[in-house]
Amino acid sequence: SAKxxxxxAYQFFRDEMNLHAQHQLRMSSALRRALERDxxxxxxxxxxxxxxxxxxxxxxxxxxxxxxxxxxxxxxxxPVAEATGLILPIGEWVLRTAFAxxxxxxxxxxxxxxxxxxxxALQFRHEGFVAKLEQLLAGAGADPARIELEITxxxxxxxxxxxxxxxxxxxxxxxxxxxxxxxxxxSSLAYLKRFPIERLKIDRSFVRDLPDDPEDCAIADATLSxxxxxxxxxxxxxxxxxxxxxxxxxxxxxxxxxYLFGRPQPARVAFDGPGDEARMAx
Ligand code: C2E
Ligand code: MG
Ligand code: MG
Ligand code: MG
Numbered sequence: 001s002a003k004x005x006x007x008x009a010y011q012f013f014r015d016e017m018n019l020h021a022q023h024q025l026r027m028s029s030a031l032r033r034a035l036e037r038d039x040x041x042x043x044x045x046x047x048x049x050x051x052x053x054x055x056x057x058x059x060x061x062x063x064x065x066x067x068x069x070x071x072x073x074x075x076x077x078x079p080v081a082e083a084t085g086l087i088l089p090i091g092e093w094v095l096r097t098a099f100a101x102x103x104x105x106x107x108x109x110x111x112x113x114x115x116x117x118x119x120x121a122l123q124f125r126h127e128g129f130v131a132k133l134e135q136l137l138a139g140a141g142a143d144p145a146r147i148e149l150e151i152t153x154x155x156x157x158x159x160x161x162x163x164x165x166x167x168x169x170x171x172x173x174x175x176x177x178x179x180x181x182x183x184x185x186x187s188s189l190a191y192l193k194r195f196p197i198e199r200l201k202i203d204r205s206f207v208r209d210l211p212d213d214p215e216d217c218a219i220a221d222a223t224l225s226x227x228x229x230x231x232x233x234x235x236x237x238x239x240x241x242x243x244x245x246x247x248x249x250x251x252x253x254x255x256x257x258x259y260l261f262g263r264p265q266p267a268r269v270a271f272d273g274p275g276d277e278a279r280m281a282x
Contacts (some may be wrong), residue, residue: 028084030066031077035093039065042097043264044271047116047235047257050249057114057148059257060098061264062090082122091123092132099140099147101267106143116148116178121155130169137173144174150201151177153185164194171196178235183219193230199255200227204238207258211247224251 034040044058064072081087098117105112123129137144149170156163156179167177178199179192183206206219220236227234236248239258248256262270 024080024083027069027072027077027080028086030068031064031081031084031086031090034064034066035089037067039067040090040093041065041266042094042101043266044101044115045257045264046262046270047114047255048261050253050256053261055113055261056255057116058270059116059150059264060094060101060118062094062118063264078120082120085122087120087122088126091120092136094118095133095136096140099136099142102142102147103140106141106146112143112146114146114148114176116150118150118180119155121152121158124151124155124166125158125160130166130173133170133175134173145176148176148178148199150180152180153182156191156195157185164196167196182223189226192226197232199233199235201235201237202253204258207236207238207244207248208240210244217247220248220253221251224253228252 041063042060043063044060046055047057047059048054049056062074062078064074064077066072078087081090094117098115102112102115105115170177176199177195177197178201179195179197180201181203182200184203200223202220202223206216206223209216210220211217224234226232233254235255235257236244236253237257239245239248239256239260241260244258245256245260264270
């Protein structure tokens with residue numbers, strides 16, 4: 001009967017809800033212990049110059065190997081970390097670890113790569129964020145001029161009235177700023193002009209079907225010309241094919257990132273791999 005079907009549908013819905021809620025609950029309790037269990041690691045993905053293919057920087061990407069849940073992708077655990085507020089201590093661990101990496105490069109030589117770090121909306125809005133950054137920077141001895149903070153378009157839009165002021169404080173410390181996932185949110189172009197941002201990162205979803213999809217081509221072209229007019233640079237993410245690379249570089253895209261150039265890798269593989277060992281052995 002219809003009544004029965006309704007009851008079954010309801011039961012199904014309730015079970016699904018429970019499963020989802022249980023999963024979120026298990027994840028947040030595992031996340032709560034992840035820091036003390038040392039379950040996080042940063043991986044580093046190269047960014048190359050569009051002009052000559054040289055590595056100009058790396059993006060730090062968080063990885064979690066949970067003792068109970070196994071490897072969980074950031075797309076699953078970052079939202080839970082944000083909802084529970086755990087992103088604050090986790091984000092601090094990310095900053096501390098990435099700053100230490102930059103400080104190591106700084107000690108090694110002059111021409112250090114730039115290191116891009118993802119900042120969550122909650123972290124960015126948090127009262128003590130700028131002071132915390134200054135404290136961690138001083139503690140690590142890292143060079144802010146070689147550190148790029150990636151803030152998502154939606155974080156910027158949720159940011160409230162003192163957003164421009166806060167971004168300017170970060171610039172005065174010396175950080176560079178990039179707008180991540182550009183094109184996926186609702187950024188007002190009028191705002192963009194007022195924000196002291198150096199780079200726009202074209203989201204992977206708009207790079208995927210280049211150069212065959214006319215809409216993705218239009219979005220990439222428009223982003224590149226907007227950036228040029230506003231005096232910004234563009235980083236394209238998710239570049240996997242030669243055809244994508246040549247489309248973007250032909251149109252002056254400054255920096256490219258994607259599996260074509262390298263996957264995110266742990267520091268020992270990304271920087272201290274066979275190259276160094278070979279050099280030491282030779
Ligand atoms: P995102 O900042 O936009 O990072 C780029 C994502 O694209 C990364 O996914 C990267 O592994 C992936 N990617 C790069 N090149 C390619 C490619 O050629 N093909 C494909 N299919 N994917 C590519 P990942 O590492 O899974 O991270 C997902 C998102 O999680 C990030 O997107 C970022 O929003 C968030 N995230 C990662 N680490 C952190 C962190 O330390 N803090 C915060 N707040 N968020 C983070
Ligand atoms: Mg990013
Ligand atoms: Mg991105
Ligand atoms: Mg993205």
